[in-house]
Amino acid sequence: MNFDLTEERQMLQDGLRRYLRENVTPEGLNEATDSDTGHSEKVWEGLTEMGVIGALFSEDDGGFGGAGFDLTVVFEEMGRAGVFEPLLETGVLAGGLIAALGSDAQKAQIEEIIGGKVLSFAHSEPRARYDLNHVETKATGGGDGWTLSGTKTVVGHAAIAEAFVVSARTAGDAADEDGISLFIVPADAEGLTIRDYPLNGGGRAGEVFLEDVTVPADALLGEAGQAFPAIEKAAARATAAISAEALGLMETIRALTVGYLQQRRQFGQPIGKFQALQHRMADVLIEIEQARSAVINLAGHLESPRAERERHVSATKNLIGRAGRLVAEESIQMHGGIGMTQEYALGHLAKRLTMVDHRFGDSDFHLERFIRLSAA
Amino acid sequence: MDLTYTDDQKAFRDEVRAFLDEKLPKRLSDKVAGGKRLTKEDYEDWHAILNAQGWLGVNWPKEHGGTGWDAVQRHIFEEETTRAHAPRIVPFGLNMLGPVLMKFGSKEQQAHYLPRILNGDDWWCQGYSEPGAGSDLASVKTTAVREGEHYIVNGQKTWTTLGQYANMIFCLVRTSKDGKPQEGISFLLIDMDTPGVTVRPIVLIDGEAEVNEVWFEDVKVPAENLVGEENKGWTYAKYLLTHERTNIAGVGFATSALANLKRIAGLEQSGGKPLIQNPFFAAKMAQVEIDLMAMATTNLRTIAAAAAGNAPGAESSMLKIKGTVIRQEINALTRQAVGPYAMPFVSEALDEGANVEPVGPGYALPATQSYFNNRKLSIYGGSNEVQRQIISKAILEL
Numbered sequence: 001m002n003f004d005l006t007e008e009r010q011m012l013q014d015g016l017r018r019y020l021r022e023n024v025t026p027e028g029l030n031e032a033t034d035s036d037t038g039h040s041e042k043v044w045e046g047l048t049e050m051g052v053i054g055a056l057f058s059e060d061d062g063g064f065g066g067a068g069f070d071l072t073v074v075f076e077e078m079g080r081a082g083v084f085e086p087l088l089e090t091g092v093l094a095g096g097l098i099a100a101l102g103s104d105a106q107k108a109q110i111e112e113i114i115g116g117k118v119l120s121f122a123h124s125e126p127r128a129r130y131d132l133n134h135v136e137t138k139a140t141g142g143g144d145g146w147t148l149s150g151t152k153t154v155v156g157h158a159a160i161a162e163a164f165v166v167s168a169r170t171a172g173d174a175a176d177e178d179g180i181s182l183f184i185v186p187a188d189a190e191g192l193t194i195r196d197y198p199l200n201g202g203g204r205a206g207e208v209f210l211e212d213v214t215v216p217a218d219a220l221l222g223e224a225g226q227a228f229p230a231i232e233k234a235a236a237r238a239t240a241a242i243s244a245e246a247l248g249l250m251e252t253i254r255a256l257t258v259g260y261l262q263q264r265r266q267f268g269q270p271i272g273k274f275q276a277l278q279h280r281m282a283d284v285l286i287e288i289e290q291a292r293s294a295v296i297n298l299a300g301h302l303e304s305p306r307a308e309r310e311r312h313v314s315a316t317k318n319l320i321g322r323a324g325r326l327v328a329e330e331s332i333q334m335h336g337g338i339g340m341t342q343e344y345a346l347g348h349l350a351k352r353l354t355m356v357d358h359r360f361g362d363s364d365f366h367l368e369r370f371i372r373l374s375a376a
Numbered sequence: 377m378d379l380t381y382t383d384d385q386k387a388f389r390d391e392v393r394a395f396l397d398e399k400l401p402k403r404l405s406d407k408v409a410g411g412k413r414l415t416k417e418d419y420e421d422w423h424a425i426l427n428a429q430g431w432l433g434v435n436w437p438k439e440h441g442g443t444g445w446d447a448v449q450r451h452i453f454e455e456e457t458t459r460a461h462a463p464r465i466v467p468f469g470l471n472m473l474g475p476v477l478m479k480f481g482s483k484e485q486q487a488h489y490l491p492r493i494l495n496g497d498d499w500w501c502q503g504y505s506e507p508g509a510g511s512d513l514a515s516v517k518t519t520a521v522r523e524g525e526h527y528i529v530n531g532q533k534t535w536t537t538l539g540q541y542a543n544m545i546f547c548l549v550r551t552s553k554d555g556k557p558q559e560g561i562s563f564l565l566i567d568m569d570t571p572g573v574t575v576r577p578i579v580l581i582d583g584e585a586e587v588n589e590v591w592f593e594d595v596k597v598p599a600e601n602l603v604g605e606e607n608k609g610w611t612y613a614k615y616l617l618t619h620e621r622t623n624i625a626g627v628g629f630a631t632s633a634l635a636n637l638k639r640i641a642g643l644e645q646s647g648g649k650p651l652i653q654n655p656f657f658a659a660k661m662a663q664v665e666i667d668l669m670a671m672a673t674t675n676l677r678t679i680a681a682a683a684a685g686n687a688p689g690a691e692s693s694m695l696k697i698k699g700t701v702i703r704q705e706i707n708a709l710t711r712q713a714v715g716p717y718a719m720p721f722v723s724e725a726l727d728e729g730a731n732v733e734p735v736g737p738g739y740a741l742p743a744t745q746s747y748f749n750n751r752k753l754s755i756y757g758g759s760n761e762v763q764r765q766i767i768s769k770a771i772l773e774l
Binding site for chain 1: 515534583644715736748751756761764
C-alpha cells in the first residue's frame with residue numbers, strides 16, 4: 001500500500017503548480033473569460049512547452065504518461081488554478097480516442113496534439129442529456145467516403161478547435177450502443193458551422209451543426225458501428241480528469257475560505273472563532289478528503305475490466321457532485337456577501353465547481369447508474 | 377381550527393385575481409415567468425398600475441394612502457401577485473423607509489416623502505451594510521458630522537440593491553463614538569445627486585449588476601434630513617428590519633419556483649422518459665414540496681397571530697431560515713433539471729427585444745442564474761447564522 005506519487009508525477013505536479021501559481025491571476029482568468037477564444041493563449045503555450053499534454057498520452061503514443069494518475073495529477077492542478085484551457089477536449093477526449101482507435105496514419109496527429117494543436121470531441125446531442133449512447137447524428141456512405149448530418153451540443157472549445165472527433169450513427173436507433181462510429185472532421189469542412197458562446201464557470205463552447213458534411217473514407221476512426229466501448233472509456237478517463245479538477249477547485253476554495261474565516265471580523269472577533277462556523281468548515285474538510293479518495297479510486301481503476309471501471313466512474317462522479325455542491329454552497333455562505341461577487345476569486349471557482357455536476361452525468365444520474373451496475 | 381379563508385377573504389382574493397387579469401400587462405408577466413431581465417421602467421410601470429388602484433402601499437395604513445389591509449389580506453395579495461408572475465414591488469421605499477417615516481419621521485418628512493414614494497417620484501435604496509458591517513450592522517463606520525445646518529457625510533455603503541436606479545438613499549451613519557456601538561447611530565436621508573456621492577456597480581456571480589457600492593466624500597446633507605433624534609438611529613433601524621422581514625418566508629416565490637421546476641422536469645428527458653418520472657428526481661421534488669406545504673402553514677400561523685395583533689418576534693427568524701432553504705433547494709433542483717444546458721451563458725438572451733436565441737431551452741439560463749443569485753437569500757437580511765443565534769437566544773433562552 002502506497003499513496004505517494006511516483007517521482008516523475010511529483011515533479012510534474014510541482015512544476016505545474018509553480019507554473020500556474022506564477023502565471024495565473026484572477027484578472028488573467030477574467031481576461032480569458034472575456035476573450036474571443038475563451039482561454040489564455042499564453043497559458044496554453046506555457047502548458048504545451050512544459051509538455052503537460054504529453055503527460056496525458058502513453059509512451060507508445062508519443063507521450064510520457066497516459067495512466068489514470070497522470071490525468072488526475074494534471075487536472076487537479078488545473079482545478080487548483082481555476083484555468084479553463086482545452087486540455088480535456090484535445091488531450092483526453094479527441095486525442096484519447098485517436099490514440100485508442102486510430103490507424104498509424106491517424107495517430108500521427110498525436111504529436112501535433114502534444115504540441116498544442118486543439119481538437120475537440122463533438123458527441124453530446126440536444127436530446128442526449130447525459131446518455132453516452134444517445135446519438136442521432138447520421139453518417140452514410142462507406143468505402144468512397146462518408147456524409148454526416150446532425151447537431152452536437154455544448155462542444156467544449158469548439159470555436160478554436162482545428163478538427164473534431166464526431167460521433168455519428170451508421171446503424172441502429174438513437175439509443176443503441178451498437179452502430180455508433182467516430183470520424184475525424186476538420187473544422188473548416190464544408191457544411192460544418194459553429195455557434196460559439198461563453199460558459200458559466202469560464203471557457204467557451206459551441207453548438208456544432210453538420211449539414212451533409214463529407215469526409216473521405218479514411219476519416220473513420222476504428223471500425224464502423226463499433227465505437228461505443230471506446231467512447232465509454234474516454235468518458236471514464238474524462239470523468240477522472242474533471243473529478244480531479246473538481247478536487248483542485250475544492251482545495252483552493254478551502255484555502256480561501258479558511259483564510260477568510262481567520263481574517264473577517266464581526267461582533268468583535270474573527271468569524272472563524274464561532275463554533276457554528278468551525279464545525280461546518282470541519283465538515284467541508286471531511287468531504288474534500290472523501291473527494292480525494294474518490295478520485296484515487298477512479299484513477300486506480302481506469303484499466304480495470306469494464307464493469308468494475310464503470311462502477312467506479314459512477315461512484316466517484318456521484319460523490320464529487322455531492323461534495324462539490326456542499327463545498328461551493330458552504331464557502332459562499334461562510335464568505336457572506338463578498339462570496340456572491342464576480343470580482344472576488346471565490347465566485348469563479350465555486351461556479352466552475354458547480355458546473356462539474358453538469359458534465360458527464362450529475363450525481364443523480366450516477367447514483368442510479370451505480371445501483372444498476374452493482375445489481376448486474 | 378379552520379385552514380380555509382373566510383367568505384370575505386375569498387371575495388378579496390377574487391377581487392385581486394380580477395384586477396390582475398385585467399391590469400397586469402402580459403408583457404411584464406411574460407418577462408417574469410420567462411426569467412427575463414426587468415428594467416427600471418418595468419418596475420415603475422407596475423408600481424404606477426398598482427398606485428392607480430390604490431394598492432401600492434400594501435402594508436401602509438389608509439391615512440397615508442395605503443391599503444389598510446390586514447395581515448391575511450396582504451398575504452393573499454402576495455400569493456396572487458406571485459402566482460400571476462407580477463414583478464415584485466421594489467421594497468426600499470414602500471416596505472422599509474415608509475413605515476419608519478410614519479412612526480418616527482416629522483410631519484414635514486411624512487408630507488413630503490410618502491406621496492413621492494407612492495407616485496414614483498423617488499426611488500429609494502438602502503444604505504445599511506458596509507464592508508465591515510454586514511451581519512454585525514451596529515459596527516457602521518460611515519460618519520456624519522454636524523456643521524451648522526448640515527451634516528458632512530464620509531464613508532462607504534455596500535450591497536446597495538438597485539442603487540443604480542435610485543435618486544435617494546436612507547443611511548445608517550455614525551454621529552457619535554461614545555458608548556456602545558448601537559448608541560451613536562443616526563438615520564439620515566441623502567439625495568444621491570449631492571456632490572460627493574459615487575455609485576459603483578458590483579457584478580454578482582450570476583453576471584448581473586444588481587447591487588452597488590455607494591461612496592460618500594464630504595457629502596453635505598441638510599440637517600432636516602435627519603429622521604427622529606440624533607443617535608437614536610438603531611431603534612429606527614431595527615424597526616425597519618421587522619418590516620423588511622414581512623413576507624420573509626417567500627411562500628409565493630417558492631410556490632411559483634416549484635411550479636416552474638415541475639414544468640421543466642416534465643419537459644426534460646432523462647433516459648428516454650420525462651425527468652419528472654425519474655424516481656430519484658421525483659423523490660427530491662416531493663421532499664421539498666412537503667417541506668413547503670408545512671412551511672406555508674407555519675407562515676399562515678404567524679400571519680394569523682399578526683392579524684390578531686401579536687407582533688412577530690423570533691418566529692420571523694424561523695421563517696427566514698426555512699423559507700430560504702426551501703427556495704434554494706428548489707433552485708438547485710431546477711438547475712439540476714436543465715442538465716448540460718446549465719452551462720451555456722448567453723446573457724443577451726435575457727433582454728427583451730434582443731434578437732439572440734438561447735442555447736437549448738429558454739428556461740435553462742434563468743434556472744442557473746436563479747440558483748447562483750439566490751445563494752444570497754441565506755446571506756442577506758441577517759444571515760441564517762445570525763437568525764439561528766436569535767432563535768437560540770430569544771426562544772430557547774440559551
